[in-house]
Amino acid sequence: MPSLQFPLRDTPAEAPALRAELRAFLAETGRDWPPMVPAYSWMGFDRDFSREVGKRGWIGMTWPKAYGGGERTALERYVVLEEMLAVGAPVGAHWIGDRQSGPLILRLGTEEQRREFLPRIIRGEMAFAIGLSEPDSGSDLASLRTKAEKVPGGWKVNGRKVWTSSAHRCDFMIALLRTAPAPDPKAKHQGLSQFLVDLRSSGLTIRPILDLVGQDGFNEITFDDVFVPDAMLVGQEGNGWEQATAELAFERAGPERYLSSLPLLTEALNDLRAEPAAPEAVGRLLARAATLRQMSLSVAGMLQEGHTPAREAALVKDAGNDFEQALPETIRGLVDPARTPPQVLEMLGLMTMVARSYSLRGGTREILRGIIARQLGLR
Amino acid sequence: MSDIRDMLVEQVDRLLSDRADPATLRAAEAGTWPEALWAEAEALGLPLALVPEGMGGTGLGWGDAAALWQALGRHAAPIPLGESMAAAALLAGAGITPPTGLIALGLPGEAIAWGRRAGHLALAPGGEAALHAPTDWQQGRGLIAREPADRPVLGAPLAEGRLPGAYGPDAALLAGALLNAARIAGALETVLLMTVDYANTRKQFGRPIGGFQAVQQLLARCAGEVAAAGVAVANAGRAADRRGLAGAEFEIAAAKVVAGEAGGTGAEIVHQVHAAIGFTDDHPLHLFTRRIWAWRDGAGPERLWARRIGDAALARGGAHLWADLTSRDEEPAA
Incomplete structure (x- = not known):
């Protein structure tokens, strides 16, 4: 191994x-x-x-x-x-x-x-949106069905994308679309291509989806004979899977995979001073944060040198997600609601809810751990 | 420096592969001192590796030490070489030429592994270092690690000296924490490998258990903890090279916390995957996991080190939290 x-x-x-x-x-x-x-x-x-x-x-x-x-x-x-x-x-x-x-x-x-x-x-x-997930293709992304058919001068797109963050406010999307049928069910990674899609194209409808907080953060996008010009194909036709997965090393490696809830610790810290359990709990969080930061920096260094550290990025994202999800729960265990300023409690409440997304967006915990397990040599 | 480090780590790995097999570990737990292993470690100059060349050592730094200690952990080395290296480093730091042979390292309240074999003992309380030759040892045995663990009967010190400020008032505890964190990180690497290997060979329901997602998910989590422990230890070693033990208190504390937590989680997972066979005396898994559990408590459990970090952060307040976290390895802007 x-x-x-x-x-x-x-x-x-x-x-x-x-x-x-x-x-x-x-x-x-x-x-x-x-x-x-x-x-x-x-x-x-x-x-x-x-x-x-x-x-x-x-x-x-x-x-x-x-x-x-x-x-x-x-x-x-x-x-x-x-x-x-x-x-x-x-x-x-x-x-x-x-x-x-x-x-x-x-x-x-x-x-x-x-x-x-x-x-x-x-x-x-x-502003760009990511056009990957579909209603029936989440973790099994390569099974996606939104189709781009060749027409004179471009492509005609039909299908649906979903969970597209802020798409209703964005200008363009990079969409992974099927441009050729998979040769057989085991080769579904073939026949996919990436396109730049103007989100104001005719035939394209964006329907905001409220999240559990009540915010219109993400969307469903319906393509109904949307025309995409030839000039908007990115990279090589049929090479979309390789291109998109190389992108994931960038998507998964960044500090956004462990820092999402850190502002809560900063905001709440001074109000925890009277809590006897706070020093140990805060110390454990900071020990993790400092270590994750070094791991994340290490991956950034690999990217700088031109490597594609996809597996390292998966590991850091998984470990980072654990941390950023544990943080609001830890803070919740320390605050006394009667003595805590309302803005701290509000951030705590919001992050308690939003934290569920951390281990879903950019690849679920289960998918990431599958990648790590394969790296370990488990089959 | 890193070439020398890699070479030494390789040497130590090779030495322990040859000389620290499960039979030797078991014999050591039963009280047989692994003389051949210690003699070879001495022949390589390892006990004095952290002592400056002018005092008869090799002049390695704390980062090198952490890498070597991690190698000791990978093999659950049955000799207190790491302690002896740290003891010699502290004595040398206080201007006391370290004696040859095994030097025990005294930590507050802790029994000392293989004290009975040590000709000398180093203590470093409150920024002073002292060299003792204990008149006797009360012999005992570690409950979890099962190694001989003894308490010294002290006479007057043979030599005393003041440690420079960079060592701080807790030098022995900090060095001990780095040592134990590094050993945990190393032992975790080994038990992860053992467990992946076991999962790929043990078959149930007609296929290797490593093919089951439930098992894969556990081992992937374990790999994350192993990686975190290694990074935390390397970061602590680097910080101690740059700022001395006292200046690296945050990083050493973080390493002890992260390695300790990783040790707990990691040992839990590798035992779960090994199931009943890993719970037997026959299987070598416990030679590593029992030491991981013991090292978690060595030089202070996670709780103690986490409190140090937390107390400091709470005193500084939220406005400084991020700036303090990022400024440690950066020169302030002009």
């Missing part, structure tokens, strides 16, 4: 200066955020905020200057991400574009696609 290795990384020399800028910006911008903002963080959506982030050069930081990028390192970008998440900033309007759609277009897109999309993502003006 080749065991997974997580060599330690240092943050880059630029980190302290970068942090200082970010903290000043976030302290000012986030002064009046209600608890709902950090509770949703990267599932939240705030175009004004994203435009401000874009103005400061914090989107597409590692991309070529030719497209407006910053040509900075992946670890500098990591510092920006963790600063944003540590305060639960509402980064959803640029998060997906910065994390996976942009890098995909940069890696596999045509020159025309790069020139059209990357500068707008970088300015925080173009």
Whole structure:
């Protein structure tokens, strides 16, 4: 069994200066955020905020200057991400574009696609949605059925995508679609392709789905003869599965997989001082947080070196999800509701509910553990 | 430095593969000192590996030590080499030339593994270090690890010295915590491998039990804990190299907490997967899991170290929490 290795990384020399800028910006911008903002963080959506982030050069930081990028390192970008998440900033309007759609277009897109999309993502003006899950294809993603048929000049798309975060507020989606029938049931990963789909296309309907908190965070998208031009195919026709799974290493590796509930600890900490059980419980959380941060940084370092650490990312996401889900429960066990400020209780209540999504989004705990088990050599 | 570290770790792994087989471990638990193993460890210069070259050692750092101690854990090494290395390092830090041979490390309230074989004992309370040659040892045996565990009868110290500030008032406890965390991380690697191997060979319902998702999910969780323990230990070793033991208190405490929790969860999972055969005396699994349980308590259980972290964080308050977490390895902005 080749065991997974997580060599330690240092943050880059630029980190302290970068942090200082970010903290000043976030302290000012986030002064009046209600608890709902950090509770949703990267599932939240705030175009004004994203435009401000874009103005400061914090989107597409590692991309070529030719497209407006910053040509900075992946670890500098990591510092920006963790600063944003540590305060639960509402980064959803640029998060997906910065994390996976942009890098995909940069890696596999045509020159025309790069020139059209990357500068707008970088300015925080173009919001992307992820078009993977379907009503009958969740964990068994490759069984997806939304179909793109070849027509003159493009493709005709029919089917449904679901659980698409903020799609009703986004501009484009990168959709994984079936462009050819699977040769046999065991080869269902073949015949899939990725497309850039304009969410304002005719024939495309977006129906918001309320989540259990009551927020309209995600959606069902119906494609009814939606025309997608040839120029919107990303990468190679039929190669969509490989392309999409390579993307998952980026999607699963980031600090958003362990930091989602950290703002609650920050917010609640001072009010726990009178609780005798607090030091031990808080100490255990911080020991985990510090360790997960090193694991997450390690994966960021692998990405920086051009590796695709899909299995390492799955392990860190799984361990991170455990932590970020345990945190609200731990805090709940420590607060005295009669003596705790209402904004702390509100954040606690919201995160208690939202935390259920942590081990679902981006691959369920069970799927991730299946990936880890295969890595261990279990069959 | 990392080349030397890798080479030494490989040497230690090889030595213990040859000399620390289950029969030796069982004999040690029954009171037979593994003389051949200790002699080879001495021949490699390991007991003085953390002592500066000017005092007869190899001059390795805490990060190297953590990697070597993790290797000791991988084999459940039946000799107190890690303790002797730490004891020599603390003596040398206080300007006392460490004697050759096994040096016991005294920790508050703890019996000392194989004290009876140690010619010398190092104590390091309150920022001082002292070298003793105990006049006698009250012999005992660890309840869980089953190794000989003895308490010294002390006379006057042979030498005393003040530790530099970077060691802090708790140097022995911090070194002991790093040692125990590292050994847990190492032993967890081994029991995970043993258990994956068992799950792939043991058949029930006509197929290897490792093919069942219920078992796969458990072992995947175990792998996450094993990885976390290893990273926490490496991070603590690196911090101690940079800032001394006292400056690395947070990272060492975090390593002891994470390794301790991982040890508990990991041992639970590997026993569950091994089922009845792993609960037998015959099977070697318990040679590792009993030590994991014992090492969790060595140099302070998780609770103690978690309280240290928590007390400090609560005193600093929420406004500093994230900044403190991220500033530890960064030079402040000008």
